[in-house]
Amino acid sequence: MILPIVAYGDNVLKKKAEEIPVNTPLSELIADMYETMYNAHGIGLAAPQIGKSIRLFITDGTVLEEEPELKDFKKVFINPIILEETGDIWTMEEGCLSIPNIRENVSRKENVHIRYYDENWVLHEKTYSGMAARIIQHEYDHIEGILFVDYLPPLKKRMLKNKLLNISKGIVEVEYRMRFPMAAKARV
Numbered sequence: 001m002i003l004p005i006v007a008y009g010d011n012v013l014k015k016k017a018e019e020i021p022v023n024t025p026l027s028e029l030i031a032d033m034y035e036t037m038y039n040a041h042g043i044g045l046a047a048p049q050i051g052k053s054i055r056l057f058i059t060d061g062t063v064l065e066e067e068p069e070l071k072d073f074k075k076v077f078i079n080p081i082i083l084e085e086t087g088d089i090w091t092m093e094e095g096c097l098s099i100p101n102i103r104e105n106v107s108r109k110e111n112v113h114i115r116y117y118d119e120n121w122v123l124h125e126k127t128y129s130g131m132a133a134r135i136i137q138h139e140y141d142h143i144e145g146i147l148f149v150d151y152l153p154p155l156k157k158r159m160l161k162n163k164l165l166n167i168s169k170g171i172v173e174v175e176y177r178m179r180f181p182m183a184a185k186a187r188v
Contacts, residue, residue, distance in 0.1 A: 003036045003050045008099045009168030010181040017055045017143040040176035046142030057139035080116035085109040100174045
């Protein structure tokens, strides 16, 4: 089932998500998240983006064919903990399904060492690099209540203020279902 993606301005996107009790059945939710993400042409989706404040995110970087390290990068991360971020800092343009039509440069470290459960509640501890690390860091930020625009310098944030407010009000063109926190107020 395709779920609406929560837009910028919703409180669920700013809250630190709750840990999920081990062995909680999640297969239906995970399937819905993948369907929602694919419908929106995303490469990652965190549970807060569908209005659920739980520590779960999914990724599928396999569509980025120009990135060979993402060939098998379709993963489910349950209760992840980033243990370490290492390497050089590299800057790249990022976007977000919850903040449509805005892309900005974000600086992140090139490697991430993470512990997480997969969809079968098997515990993993692994280091990811490059684009895989960036996708993980971006989605992990969501379960920590952080958005990529939070990394922008104050001047850049001020320049985007009206665009972000319009997204909150639903004054934005998107090709996927969204839930806008201020849409009702915008129509009054």
